[in-house]
Every structure is written in structure tokens, then in C-alpha cells.
Amino acid sequence: MSTASLELHDIPAETRPSYLNSSYGIRSWLLTKDHKRIGLLYLATITIMFMFGGLAAFFMRLHLIEPQGGLVEPETYNKLFTIHGVIMVFFFLVPSIPATLGNFCIPLMIGARDVAFPKLNLLSWYVFITGCAMALVAIFSGGVDTGWTFYPPYSSSYSHTAVVWMAMGIFIAGFSSILTGVNFVVTIHKMRAPGLTWFRLPLFIWAMYATSIIFILGTPVIAITLFLLGLETLLHVGIFDPALGGDPILFQHMFWFYSHPAVYIMILPGMGVVSELITAFSRKKIFGYSFVAFSSMAIAVISFVVWGHHMFVSGQSVYAGLVFSVLSFLVAIPSAVKVFNWTATLYKGSISYDAPMLYALGFIGLFTMGGLTGLFLAALATDVHLYGTYFVVAHFHYVMVGGAVMAYLGGIHYWWPKITGRMYPDVWARIAAALIFIGFNLTFFPQFVLGYMGMPRRYAVYPAEFQVLNVLSSAGASILAVGYAIPLIYLFWSMRYGPIAPQNPWGAKGLEWEAAPSPPPTENFEVMPVVTEEAYNYQPTEGAHSV
């Protein structure tokens, strides 16, 4: 530990120079090139988008308490699930961990002063909010009723809603993903601290690297797809609509070529966060470092060749189905390897029950269920029955919400003291984590049963025999809503009133904890760190971490 940072520590936290108090005023935030401030700009943006998406889900679950639909007209219900899906996927989950925690943590974790292209980083936020604005225009100018999948010919030739605005919003937000991906890849390649070799990198960095590659390779395809959809909608160029000479199955191939890898854009960063949390709160080196690291890369690669499993009943050939089925089983293996390694990391550890750890343990359990229920859908014969039902809805919410959102919240809580320099009330945080776990399971477990029973998704009304399970699901959603509201309140509260956080409140390893104060100064480190050991080395060895 350098003497400089020790001296810094003696200065009262409120007056210590940090990225938060280096300059004031709205201009200093809107024109910042500091990766930490940009991370917070993203945090604010996606929190607002999450609230829109969550509100839509809340109304949906309220509506579905009654089989005949208790709240809104079918047309409105269709818009609600479309808004929920589009917002949550493209404007919350995809940017969630990479753009907030990735932006904030990557330079700190690799010992850099900023990302490789700070101006590009700010540009990508402006591009993102432009996309958000277009999506909100689409929502408030009447909404969109196509589902987040935009399947033509319904979306291009039959829906009379703001499809083009929404597609434009996603198209534009996609460029933000690409710019962020490029920035991260270059940063991770070129800006690591001396001694920080690839196999000393924290696993969060590996996960962000794998995610960035998918950003760069996958996002252009969804951009092209939505561009073509816009052409067909506006100019009636026959690309997807058979009445115009197009092919609707072509759209599905193009859409899922991005949107399946996008599932891994959402879950890989979560896996990276969980690797950090599990090690920090059990004070253990990760079990099987290289297996966890390479499984991220394996997932990134294989995820590009499994898209056809969304099309087993679309009229695709039996042989294509067989190939996509075997590849989909293959992508399950690296995920299983990660789950086993995280669990084994706990063995003989020193396990604390801090809130981030509760989220991480919840993640492992729920992701295990989400992953295993994916096998029902990778298997051709059972997918025929379960496709398009609530089973699919339950499955991907276990992965996306039980997995990605749990990890996101765990990460936010873990790095919150570093981000704000303040601690949040731990008791409330644990209560919220428990409520989210319970509420989540009550919301989505009944949906597995509904799906097997045959209830199709995207139904504004449904046969009465499905009511009990739907009411259970809606009851769970209300608990989940409370679980999400509590952190929103105490995290805001803590920014002003929380106790001052020490530099390393968790006793965690990693440059962001050991070499940078909380909150860090604009240039991150007083003295540039040098790395002399592997990640997560909790043993009291003679090797000093940083000089």
C-alpha cells in the first residue's frame, strides 16, 4: 500500500478529492470523459428504463388475475408486453452490467486511468439515450403491439402501431453497444497494469471481454434486420412478407442470430459479477480459474450457432432442427462447469452473509434452474409441446431475472461503497434480497406448470382452469415489486446519509479495493499499481499486491 493513499485516508472523506467532487454542475456530468461518471450516467438512464419496463409488467400481472382480463383491452395488453420486453431486453438488460459496472470497474480493476477511448465512451452514452428517447416516443405516441420479437408479416404489414420508431430506437441503441464493446476490447488488451497478465485478470474482466466480442459481432446483425424491417414497413420492399414476395422465416433467422447471443450478452456479465462476489465473500481463490475463464469464451463462441433452437416449430427442416438441438445442448456444458466451480469455491471458505453474497448465492440457485429448464427447450420433442407457452417465459425469466438481474443487484451492492463512498443499511439490503428471491420464485415457478399445461404466452385472456396459477404468479410479482422498490429507496438515501465507506469494506482482493480509495479520484490511482500475484489470492503470503 502506498503512503500516498494512506495519507489520503486521513483526510475527512467529505473533503477528500474524488471523481464525485472534482467538479460540479450539470455540464461537468454531461460533458465528462471519466469512465466512472459515464457509468453513473448509464446507471441513472437504465434505472429509469427499468421502471418503465417494470411498470408495464406490473400492469400485465394485475390484468392476468382474472381469466377474462381484469384491467385493460387486449390491444393495450399486447402493447404492455411489447413495451415490457423491448425495454427490459434492449434498454435495460443488454446495457445493464456492461455499461454501468463495466464502465465503472474495468479501468479500476485492470489498473488503468480510464478506458482506451474516453470520448467514444461518452458518445456511446449519447447514442444510447437517443435510442431510449426514440423508444419512449414510440411508447407515448401510441405504443407498439408486435412483441419484442417483431415477427413479420404482422410487424411490417399488419400492425398499425409505432413499429418503425421502436425499431429505430433499438437500431440506434445498438451502436452504443458496438462502441462500448470496441472500447472494452481495446482497453482490456492495451491498458492492463504492469504484471496483470491475462491469467491474473479478475473473472469479471474475462466476462466483459467475452461480452464485448458478442456486442461487436452480433449487434450489426440486429441493426440490419431492423433496418430491413423498416424498409418493408415504410416502402413495402418485399423482404419478409410473402405477400410482397418475401420470406418470414428469413426474419426469424436474422433476428435470432443476434438475439440468441444477446441472451449471453445479458448473462455472461452476470456470471463475471458472481465470480467476484463468491470469491470476495468466501475469501477464496476461484475454484478452477481457467475453466471458468474459458467457459466464458466457449459460451461466447457457441452462442452464435444455436439460434435455430428458436425455430423448431417454424417449419425449419428436421435436419436443421437436429443440428441446432445438439449445439444447444453443447452450450449448456460451460454453464454447468461454472455453476460447479462457483459452488466448489465455497468449500472450506470463510463465508459471510453480506447482501451481495445473498444475491450471488441466489443467482447460482436460480441460474441452475434456468439453465436446466433450457434443456427442455433444447430437446426437440419436448420443445414442440413447450414452445410459445409460459414454460418458455418462466425459463428465460429464471435466466434473465433470477440470473442477470440478481447478479446486477449483487454487483451494485458490492461496488456501491466504491462508487459512492457510502455504505447502505445492511439489514434492509438483506431483507430486500430475501424478498426478491421469494417474490421471484412465486412469480415464475407457477409459469413452468402453466406452460406444461399448455397455456400460450402473450394471451390477454385465458381459460379459467389456469387462473389459480396466474393468481399465484401475480401475488409473487407484487412481492417482487416491493423487493425492487426497497433498494431503490435505501440506495438513494445512502448517497447522502449512508455511513462513510472505508476503502475496502469487504476485505476483498482486487485493484479497485486495494489500490483505489472510495470513491476513487478522477485519475483512479495516486500511484499506478503493479500486479505481482494471481487474482483472488486471499492467503497472507509475502507478496505485496501493489506498490
Next chain:
Amino acid sequence: MTTFASQTGLHQAAALIFPIQPPAASTIAGGIDQLYYFLTGVTLFFTVLIFSIIFYFMIRYRRRSPDEVPPETHAPLSLELAWTLIPSAICVVMFFWSSYLFVRNSRPPAASTEIFVIGKQWMWHIQHPEGPREINELHVPVNQPVQLTMTSQDVLHDFYIPAFRVKKDVVPGRYTSIWFEATRPGTYHIYCAQYCGTNHAEMIGWVYVMSQSDYAAWLAGGEQNESMSQSGEHLFSLLGCATCHAGAGQNGTGPSLAGLYGQSQKFADGSTHVVDETLIRNAIMQPDTVQLPNYKHVMPTFKGQLTEEQMLQLIAYVKSLGTEERKNGQ
């Protein structure tokens, strides 16, 4: 007796309040359910395993003092290989099991009864070859394989009968098919399982599985329409198809259509395709894309002149030519 009665009563009450299994009423449903239960078993096993280990470790290795430093453990390669290879082996079993069922279930038996389905926003139009038409209802005989040939008049739909465990997208501009053999008379749900617009949730109906004699009586009763192939034959002469493709069609302007359905044909562009419903449709709608060698390119398009129902009637007629020809040949 009373216990039995109350038990049955309880059972029924439980089934009414909280059904957790759909009825299984086709020959393939049992096989799918077995695989489903196997997958459920594997899921439960690993979920319980992971949760138990996590809870055990959480308690056994809880932090006892703030400065505690746990001992280092090492990851043996054998363990890593074990938890890579064992899940892989389980996945291989799942893949072969499910693929076997899928491939088997994708081939309709030769003796299937064919029924036609047209999806449109937001109803199912069903046409029996013998003539009867239905809306949102499908009457089928028990213990008899039935093949549905389906198309859509507008957007994507998906024909789903949970009790039979069958589902397939219904796509405009082409024909997809499913088949099933119902095993239990009764009434079962039909759903549209591909989002198709405002009243998607109302695009539902019922399958009535009837005994074979009831089905025969049902077909014979009601208003007497002509059969689909008869309607198709009338259209065939009305639209002037017969001028070029007449009868046995020796040396006509166009090829004879007799015996063509189901045959592998070489086309003018050098490709070889089996003549199926979609190909016949394309030949009528976009004749320039489906050209037989040795014939002049003179066929006009009928795009925009035929309803989906008329198209199916024409196809039924062309198919009937095929079967008659083959019968004559034998």
C-alpha cells in the same frame, strides 16, 4: 366406500383447483411425457444438489471471525473433468432420446386422413376433403392418424393442441403440416401459439375426438358440400387450367398433372424438387419460378385471383389426379 368417494371427490376438487398436467390424448403424448418427466427428474436432482451443497457450505463454513483466512484448496483436474463429462453424457442421452421422438413424430403414417387448416386473424378455418367446413372446431376420428395441412391467409399463426403435444407454425405463402392419432374421445383445446395481433388470445377452438362411427355419421350429416377435389376440378376448368393441362395431357401446351404429386421432378433451372403443396402453390402464383424443361414459358400467374381456400381445392384436385393415376397404374 365413503373413504373412496371422498378421496375421489378430493381428487376431483384438487384437479379442478390446481391441475398440473394437461390431458394426454394422442399416441405421441405418452412418449413426450416420459421424456418430460426424465428432464424434470434431472432438473430436480441437480437443483436440490446445488441448493443443498450451498446451504451446507453456508452453515459449515460461515465466517466465525472478521479476520478469518480460510485455507487454500486446489481444483483437481479429475473433478473438473468429472463435472464436464457427466453433464455432457446426460446431455447426449437427452439429445438422442428427444431426437428419436422428434424424427419419429415428424413422419405422418401413410394411411393418414388429410384435413386442411387455414389460419386467419383471428379464427381457424378447417376444411375436410369430403366437403364439410368448420370454424374454430375440428372433428376427428379416434384411433385414426390425421394429417393437417396448414397455411395462413395473413400473418404467422401456430396450431397447437396441448392434449396431443403437437404444434407447428402456420405460415402465409407455404404449407406446413402436423399429424396426430387421437387415443381418447373427448374435447380438447386448440390454441394459436404464435402471436398474431389484437385478438390472438381469442384464436382458440376445440378438437372433438369422436368414435369412428360417430365421425362417419358427422361427415355424412349436415349440409352436403361437394368434396374439395370436386370443387378443385370445377375451378380447374373455370380458370382455364384444363386448356393446357387437360386430362392425360399428351402433347399439350403444359405438362399433364396426373401422377405429378409426390414425384421428384427435374426443373428447367436444373434443380430437382419433390412436387408438394408449396411447390404446386408456387407454380400457380409464380409460374416463372417453377418451370419444367421442354415446355414454353406461357403460363400466366394467378396471383391475387385465388383465395387460400380455392388454392387448397386446386391442390386437393391435383393430388387426387395423382392417386387415381397411381391406382390405374397398379
